[in-house]
Each structure stands twice: as C-alpha cells, then as structure tokens.
Amino acid sequence: MIVVIDYGAGNMRSIEKALAYVGAQVQVTDEPAVVDAAQAIVLPGVGSGGTAMARMKERRLDVAxxxxxxxxxxxxxxxLGMQLLADYHAEGEVDGLGLFRGAVRRIPEGPKIPHMGWNQVLPTRSGLPIFAGLPGDAYFYFAHSYYVEPQDHGCVAAVSGYGSSFCSVIVAEHIWGTQFHPEKSGEAGLQLLRNFVQWVNQ
Incomplete structure (x- = not known):
C-alpha cells in the first residue's frame, strides 16, 4: 500500500488517481498509524511551508x-512535499523535516513568480530508476515560487532553468523528490509515477 499524506495542503485526488492509474494500491490519510503501516509514502502539497509544517506537527505526521x-x-x-524534506524553509523561516541537509529559497527576482507551466527537466545523473523510460529532455508541469538547494549536490538528480538553474529532482537513497507535479505532467509524469510504483514493488 502506498500512502498519500493529506495534511490539508491542496487536493490529494489528482495524485491518488494518477497512482491508481499506474497500478498502485493507494490510500489517502492524515493518520500517523496508517503512515506507520505503509509500504511507501507520497508527500504532495502546494502553498506555505510554515502552514504545512504546523499542520503536520498538529497531527504528529512529522514524527511518522x-x-x-x-x-x-x-x-x-x-x-511543496519535496521542499518540506529539507532542514530549513525560507518562507516564514521555519524548520523542515530535516530528511536531507539543505534549504528552501525563493526564486530570485527576474522571471515572473510563481514559475507556472511546462519546463524541461535535465538529468544530472544516469541510470537512476526514477528516469526509466523517459527521454533526457522531458517536460513536466511546475507551479512554485521556492526551490530546494541541497547542501550535498550529490543528491541532485536533475535541474531545470528559470532565470537560473535550480534543482528539480532529488534522489537520496530511498527518498525521491520532484519540484514539478508528475500527476499534472501527462504521459511523462505517469511514467515517473510508474517508475516509483515499480521501485516500491521490487
């Protein structure tokens, strides 16, 4: 069972439907006990990092x-779910989950913010399961004003450009993160989710 964590930050229906479409058994939950029993976890979300962390702490989802x-x-x-994995979120100056060393920073002034729409995702590491079956220049759908800056550049798996280059995918052992929304990214997004489900089921 893949559990999608619902902490009140956006509509979970689209990611639930996309995962089910590629063959996953999915459950949406805000219960720590369900997270504890899960085979794998998806943390989606849009909006404020500070509000999201506060909601997760209220439900003790951060601990789970x-x-x-x-x-x-x-x-x-x-x-936002990828951003929350970092140590620190500049929006509201709040601590994240601390699953990897790094900070979340606002996109510098220049291009229109938020960054909305389709953009290219360019892998920086080869042979990763997350990119199986995808071209090296696939486009995905973005909607964000902040980006992750990992301290360990070795966990950066892909970059995208918007004014300047930023990390759009992280892979750190069993943790994957995407700045874009695979559930809104057509066939490329479905293939990435299919890769996640296959990886979970190995």
Missing amino acids: IRLATQQGKPFLGIC
Whole structure:
C-alpha cells in the first residue's frame, strides 16, 4: 500500500488517481498509524511551508514521516512535499523535516513568480530508476515560487532553468523528490509515477 499524506495542503485526488492509474494500491490519510503501516509514502502539497509544517506537527505526521524514512521506506515528495524534506524553509523561516541537509529559497527576482507551466527537466545523473523510460529532455508541469538547494549536490538528480538553474529532482537513497507535479505532467509524469510504483514493488 502506498500512502498519500493529506495534511490539508491542496487536493490529494489528482495524485491518488494518477497512482491508481499506474497500478498502485493507494490510500489517502492524515493518520500517523496508517503512515506507520505503509509500504511507501507520497508527500504532495502546494502553498506555505510554515502552514504545512504546523499542520503536520498538529497531527504528529512529522514524527511518522521521520520514522518511516529511518526504516528505509520508499518516499516521494512532490512540489511543496519535496521542499518540506529539507532542514530549513525560507518562507516564514521555519524548520523542515530535516530528511536531507539543505534549504528552501525563493526564486530570485527576474522571471515572473510563481514559475507556472511546462519546463524541461535535465538529468544530472544516469541510470537512476526514477528516469526509466523517459527521454533526457522531458517536460513536466511546475507551479512554485521556492526551490530546494541541497547542501550535498550529490543528491541532485536533475535541474531545470528559470532565470537560473535550480534543482528539480532529488534522489537520496530511498527518498525521491520532484519540484514539478508528475500527476499534472501527462504521459511523462505517469511514467515517473510508474517508475516509483515499480521501485516500491521490487
């Protein structure tokens, strides 16, 4: 069972439907006990990092997420969900989940913010399961004003450009993160989610 964590930050229906479409058994939950029993976890979300962390702490979902990742369960963070994995979020100056060393920063002034629409995702590492069956110049759908800046550049798996280059995919052992929304990214997004489901089922 793949659990999608619902902490009140956006509509979970689209990611639930997309995962089910590619063959996953999916459950949406805000219950830590369900997260504890999950085979794998997806953390989606849009909006404010500070509000999201506060909501997760209220439900003790932050504790459940940290425990699950310590146990090595496959984990996918999407958009805000990827940003929350870092140590620090500049929006509201709040601590994140701390699953990898790094900070979340606002896109510098220049291009229109938020970054909305389709953009190219360019892998920086080869042979990763997350990119199986995808071309090296695939386009995905973005909607964000902040980006992740990992301290360890070795976990950066792909970059995209918007004014300047930024990390759009992280892969750190059993943790995957995408700044874009695979569930809104057509066939390329479905293929990435299919890769996640296949990886979970190995």
